[in-house]
Amino acid sequence: MPAPTPAKILRLHFSEHDRYRGKPLYEAVVEKCRELHIAGATVYRGLEGYGETAEMHRSHLLTHDLPIVVSIVDTAENVARLLPAVEEMMDKGLIAMSDVEMIRIQRSKPKP
Amino acid sequence: MLKKGPAKKVTIYVNEDTQYHLESLYEAILQFLMHKGVAGATASRAMAGFGAHHVLHTPKIEVLAEHLPIRVEFVETVEKVDELLPSLYDMVTDGLIEVQDTIVFKIANKEKRPEPKQPHEEKRDQAKLMRIYMGEADRWNGEPLHDAIVKKLRMMDIAGATVYRGILGYGAKGHTHKEHFMHRSPDCPIMIAVVDAPEKILAARDAVTEMIEDGLIVTSDVDIIRLIHSHPLTEAGDASTHAS
Numbered sequence: 001m002p003a004p005t006p007a008k009i010l011r012l013h014f015s016e017h018d019r020y021r022g023k024p025l026y027e028a029v030v031e032k033c034r035e036l037h038i039a040g041a042t043v044y045r046g047l048e049g050y051g052e053t054a055e056m057h058r059s060h061l062l063t064h065d066l067p068i069v070v071s072i073v074d075t076a077e078n079v080a081r082l083l084p085a086v087e088e089m090m091d092k093g094l095i096a097m098s099d100v101e102m103i104r105i106q107r108s109k110p111k112p
Numbered sequence: 113m114l115k116k117g118p119a120k121k122v123t124i125y126v127n128e129d130t131q132y133h134l135e136s137l138y139e140a141i142l143q144f145l146m147h148k149g150v151a152g153a154t155a156s157r158a159m160a161g162f163g164a165h166h167v168l169h170t171p172k173i174e175v176l177a178e179h180l181p182i183r184v185e186f187v188e189t190v191e192k193v194d195e196l197l198p199s200l201y202d203m204v205t206d207g208l209i210e211v212q213d214t215i216v217f218k219i220a221n222k223e224k225r226p227e228p229k230q231p232h233e234e235k236r237d238q239a240k241l242m243r244i245y246m247g248e249a250d251r252w253n254g255e256p257l258h259d260a261i262v263k264k265l266r267m268m269d270i271a272g273a274t275v276y277r278g279i280l281g282y283g284a285k286g287h288t289h290k291e292h293f294m295h296r297s298p299d300c301p302i303m304i305a306v307v308d309a310p311e312k313i314l315a316a317r318d319a320v321t322e323m324i325e326d327g328l329i330v331t332s333d334v335d336i337i338r339l340i341h342s343h344p345l346t347e348a349g350d351a352s353t354h355a356s
Contacts (some may be wrong), residue, residue: 016207030282043278043281073243
């Protein structure tokens with residue numbers, strides 16, 4: 001069984017509305033992660049929430065401005081490499097980082 | 113009180129027509145067990161058999177049909193069985209008592225009432241948080257992997273698990289899981305978050321590692337702040353208003 005190794009988890013909280021160079025910020029962040037060869041990234045959409053501007057993010061019939069969380073798990077060096085790039089992309093929002101123990105499981109052959 | 117874990121199973125073999133104080137022995141045993149608060153006991157009549165007397169008891173021969181073997185079984189905690197055995201030893205004048213170690217794996221009671229709830233309480237504890245990442249299309253023996261993991265965690269008595277579906281992501285497999293505008297992608301990223309005591313999380317981690325083909329498991333230390341809100345305990349004054 002693979003032994004757990006120390007790693008970092010990075011969570012970015014922002015809004016679905018936020019854009020970066022014409023595309024949704026969460027898509028831009030995931031593309032940036034791929035570009036920097038970060039092991040993986042997952043985007044979640046919350047049901048409801050509020051942030052520093054204290055305005056409610058919730059789903060309306062016409063507007064769709066829900067809270068977004070992007071979580072990224074990788075080694076401390078890779079996360080440190082990603083952090084300035086992401087910081088530059090986000091206008092407002094929150095970045096949280098914590099220590100984790102990681103087990104990476106890869107039994108099937110990766111696709112070319 | 114019988115709980116999950118090691119216990120004893122007692123099997124008593126008697127004849128249907130063996131008497132104990134003018135009633136049949138197996139009925140006397142069942143009544144005795146019920147009186148002693150044993151969780152449950154079953155008496156079953158055998159098809160045929162033979163015992164110490166080396167007479168084959170079978171329903172085919174009319175004379176012996178009243179003389180069939182009866183098996184009484186029950187499962188109880190080790191202490192309870194120790195308490196009961198001397199009396200059973202005394203009661204079974206003709207027959208056999210067998211005791212074996214067993215494991216209670218599940219004990220479910222549908223009609224059980226919820227335990228009386230405590231007033232609002234706050235508990236702080238050191239715990240571990242485990243996050244398991246996989247794809248929605250991943251399977252385990254034909255069923256969705258996330259379902260199988262949650263079932264497994266439930267069987268391991270883990271306090272709780274929550275499954276999240278992401279809208280976009282990539283990871284171990286290298287391909288992007290993305291939600292489309294008009295229809296839901298069949299392979300969105302899935303994350304299961306689990307919080308429990310450190311040793312239980314480590315056991316769960318080993319079990320889950322075996323089930324996943326491609327994925328990621330991360331664990332971290334967390335502080336649990338558990339708020340238990342519940343209905344206030346029924347007071348005496350309350351009860352009297354209900355009575356009137």
